[in-house]
Amino acid sequence: MDTIGIAVMGASGRMGRMLIETVNASDRAHLVAVTERPGHDWVGSDLGEALGGAASGVPVVDDPLEAIVKAQAVIDFTSPEATVAHAKLTAQARAVHVIGTTGMSDADIAALDACARHACIVRAGNMSLGVNLLVRLTQQVAAALDEDFDIEVVEAHHRHKVDAPSGTALMLGEAAAHGRGVALADVKDSGRDGITGERRRGDIGFSAIRGGDVVGEHDVIFAADGERIVLRHLATDRAIFSRGALKAALWGQGRAPGHYSMMSVLGLA
Numbered sequence: 257m258d259t260i261g262i263a264v265m266g267a268s269g270r271m272g273r274m275l276i277e278t279v280n281a282s283d284r285a286h287l288v289a290v291t292e293r294p295g296h297d298w299v300g301s302d303l304g305e306a307l308g309g310a311a312s313g314v315p316v317v318d319d320p321l322e323a324i325v326k327a328q329a330v331i332d333f334t335s336p337e338a339t340v341a342h343a344k345l346t347a348q349a350r351a352v353h354v355i356g357t358t359g360m361s362d363a364d365i366a367a368l369d370a371c372a373r374h375a376c377i378v379r380a381g382n383m384s385l386g387v388n389l390l391v392r393l394t395q396q397v398a399a400a401l402d403e404d405f406d407i408e409v410v411e412a413h414h415r416h417k418v419d420a421p422s423g424t425a426l427m428l429g430e431a432a433a434h435g436r437g438v439a440l441a442d443v444k445d446s447g448r449d450g451i452t453g454e455r456r457r458g459d460i461g462f463s464a465i466r467g468g469d470v471v472g473e474h475d476v477i478f479a480a481d482g483e484r485i486v487l488r489h490l491a492t493d494r495a496i497f498s499r500g501a502l503k504a505a506l507w508g509q510g511r512a513p514g515h516y517s518m519m520s521v522l523g524l525a
């Protein structure tokens with residue numbers, strides 16, 4: 257069977273390392289190059305040796321274009337700034353761009369939309385099957401309940417995470433808002449502190465916990481007088497994200513240009 261060539265951006269990161277393991281274990285894909293920032297210790301090395309093992313023949317480069325031109329799919333869990341820069345190059349190369357990076361601004365997303373006119377982008381704040389199913393369930397529950405049920409999204413992550421609310425929490429909030437037929441921007445309440453006043457009816461609240469090595473935990477709470485429904489996802493292994501990303505890279509092959517989500521990849525759209 258033919259395998260597709262993958263470039264992993266940000267190879268030494270928590271997700272970069274996980275993606276390398278997942279691609280190396282796959283019989284449907286192989287690594288062609290990986291990137292790191294200019295000045296990083298690994299740049300100029302063989303990836304296998306950088307990881308402390310045998311030579312792999314896969315170079316670690318600091319020029320994203322050098323990696324992208326070799327690849328049929330680029331998997332990118334880096335930073336918003338880097339991801340937008342990569343998207344422009346990936347669109348020129350007409351490669352599939354799988355984006356897991358979170359913390360994107362509206363301007364970043366508009367830039368990705370422009371790139372998606374030329375190439376297939378699959379982007380999701382969470383690439384796991386379980387979370388994407390939870391997104392669908394959240395929308396259904398929100399649609400079935402009225403505003404007597406207050407919706408709160410609570411998330412927990414490791415101490416190194418730099419953005420809040422998490423990309424997943426925002427996906428869940430969007431799904432709840434969609435189920436209710438409102439725009440999240442109109443009802444979003446994040447970062448409560450001090451004398452906040454009473455909760456506004458219909459708001460969707462967000463709380464973020466940061467600590468230790470928590471991989472990712474999300475609760476969607478529907479709280480009414482006398483009862484509460486809690487929908488929960490617990491991630492215990494980053495492989496759930498990298499397996500989803502590889503699935504998206506394969507799904508995107510030969511796909512028309514567009515800005516797709518994991519819901520399409522998983523058949524949940």
Ligand SMILES: NC(=O)C1=CN([C@@H]2O[C@H](COP(=O)(O)OP(=O)(O)OC[C@H]3O[C@@H](n4cnc5c(N)ncnc54)[C@H](OP(=O)(O)O)[C@@H]3O)[C@@H](O)[C@H]2O)C=CC1
Nearest residue numbers: 266269270271292293333334338356357358381382383497
């Ligand atoms: N959608 C999903 O399913 C998931 C999404 N994520 C998201 O993925 C992103 C990364 O998470 P995580 O792996 O934990 O973070 P890390 O900080 O561990 O990894 C990010 C890596 O990207 C590198 N990087 C940054 N800019 C560049 C650049 N210009 N060129 C090459 N490499 C670059 C970083 O290098 P340096 O350290 O030098 O800055 C680092 O090695 C986050 O936005 C996170 O929220 C995480 C898990 C699942």
Ligand SMILES: O=C(O)C1=N[C@H](C(=O)O)C[C@H](O)C1
Nearest residue numbers: 358381382417422423424472
């Ligand atoms: O930064 C992380 O680690 C994670 N980020 C994603 C998010 O922002 O939701 C997905 C997952 O929860 C892990």
